[in-house]
Amino acid sequence: MSQPAKKSALLHQPIAKTLWQMTWPMIFGVATLISFNVVDTFFISLLGTQELAAVGFTFPVTFTVISLSIGLGIGTSAVIARLLGQDNHQQARYAGSSALYLAAAMVAALALVGWLLATPIFRLLGASDELMPLIMGYMNIWFIGAPLLVMPMVGNSILRASGDTKTPSMIMTLGGLLNAVFDPILIFGWGPIPAMGIEGAALASLLSWVIGFGLIIWWLIVKRRLIDPRPPSWSVFVQSARKLLVIGLPAAGANMLTPLSMAIMTAIVATYGATAVAGFGAGIRLESLASIVILALSMSLPPLISQNFGAGRMDRVREAYRTALFAVLGIQALVYVALVISLPLIQHAFAREDEVAQVLAWFIWLMPLGYGVQGWVILTNSSMNALHMPLRALSLSIVRLFIFFVPISYLGSVLAGLPGLFAGGVIANIVTAVIAYRWFMKILAQQPSVEESHGT
Known part of the structure; x- marks a missing residue:
């Protein structure tokens, strides 16, 4: 489909139909990618509880780097979609190529800082001397590949x-499939390939990122011609980078608050022992699988909002936002039922000790109760970024995580142990969702709208 046709669909086709057409490929891609990440966790769990706990400690650090990549992708998508909504295709090409160079440089710098400070960071998180060699073996490889991780993520944001949500879905699916194929080969060994243990899991990710990097660059430059191989000049790069960073940095900051809060939560959980961290880490990875629709909508909703924002169609922005929220609420209720029914299978797959199984049970009975309203907060955050209001999105993240989520969860842990910690997270998500919805609807009421005779 040609670019003008796609833009017309986002601006003129029925909202529910358009949102579904954009979201279902992303649901498939996200589901495939996350399911293979769950498979990754499964293979690591076969190595033992210590290895699973070690990977649990890496999550706050790896997600910090990933959060920067996500934030830069959000900025890229918002800037390019608005330019396309204004029919400014050449500037969109410049912004796309600038985004890739900017993202690679920033993630490489963050990865270097992480590598240099890895030991004190993991000590601060509560990692024991016994786990440190496992953690560092995994992270030394992961940090090397981090710049290659960000390129497909930002490239998919351009698409x-x-x-175009179908191509990113296919690229995500391929990356997840390759990682799942490489995992058992490199972790346990096969033929002449020696068993590498937890380091093999990191290397499997690195190899899949290399292939994804090559594919997305070819697709953007050769196949679709959506970007130039490089910006036409330094001044154009600087100008584009500024626009991207105005949204990308606050968005990245907002995303980085999540691993920071998870680091605090991990440190709290660590006081209950390595088995608690192992169960909590497995639960967090299952949370991503349970939040597939939320994640898919957080990728498909912003381009729809940004293009209509660029065209002045605030009526369509309002309709898209509400449609997404109420779809998430219903779907996540069904997901909760499915998780509870599947609990014995989940415990059998990921828990090698009774203590780990018990933590997983508490996690699944309680935390998914709040996933629907947590989706409201996530989609409100991404919608604010799509409206080029990144500081408000950042403020919402701060309120959610550090005014409500972490304090209420900690209070719950003091009152009722790990079950109290999980219940506190649910309560925090409910309160924040109400605040987020009311705030965003107030923002929309203040925005001017261009009326069109043909309607929506």
Whole structure:
């Protein structure tokens, strides 16, 4: 489909139909990618509880780097989609190529800082001397590949901004499939390939990122011609980078608050022992699988909002936002039922000790109760970024995580142990969702709208 046709669909086709057409490929791609990440956790769990706990400690650090990548992708999508909504295709090409160079440089710098400070960081998180060699073996490889991780993520944001969600879905699916194939080979060994243990899991991710990097660059430059191999000049790069960073840095900051809060939560959980960290880490990875629709909508909704924002169609922005929220609420209720029914299978797959199984049970009975309203907060955050209001999105993240989520969860742990910690997270998500919805609807009421005779 040509670019003008795709833009017309985002601006003129029925909202529910358009949102579904953009979201279902992303649901498939996210589901495939996350399911293979769960498979990754499964293979690591076969190595033992210590290895699973070690990977649990890496989550706050790896997600910090990933959060920067996500934030830069959000900025890229918002800027390019608005330019396309204004019919400014050449500037969109410049912004896309600038985004890739900017993202690679920033993630490489963050990865270097992480590598240099890895030991004190993991000590601060509560990692024991016994776990440190496992953690460092995994992270030394992971940090090397981090710049290659960000390129496909930002490249996919460029495609989504143009209305193409099918290609990012295919690229995500391929990456997850390759990682799942490489995992058992490198972790346990096969033929002449020696068993590498937990380091093999990191190397499997690195190899899948290399292939994804090559594919996305070819697709953007050769196949679709959505970007130039490089910006036409330094001044153009600087100008584009500024626009991207105005949204990308606050968005990255907002995303980085999540691993920071998870680091605090991990440190709290660590006081209950390595088995608690192992169960909590497995639960967090299952949370991503349970939040597939939320994650898919957080990728497909912003381009729809940004293009209509660029065209002045605030009526369609309001309709898209509400449609997404109420779809998430219903779907996550069904997900909760499915998780509870599947609990014995989940415990059998991921828990090698009774203590780990018990933590997983508490996690699944309680935390998913709040996933629907947590989706409201996530989609409100991404919608604010799509409206080029990144500081408000950042403020919402701060309120959610550090005014409500972490304090209420900690209070719950003091009153009722780990079950109290999980219940506190649910309560915090409910309160924040109400605040987020009311705030965003107030923002929309203040925005001017361009009326069109043909309607929506």
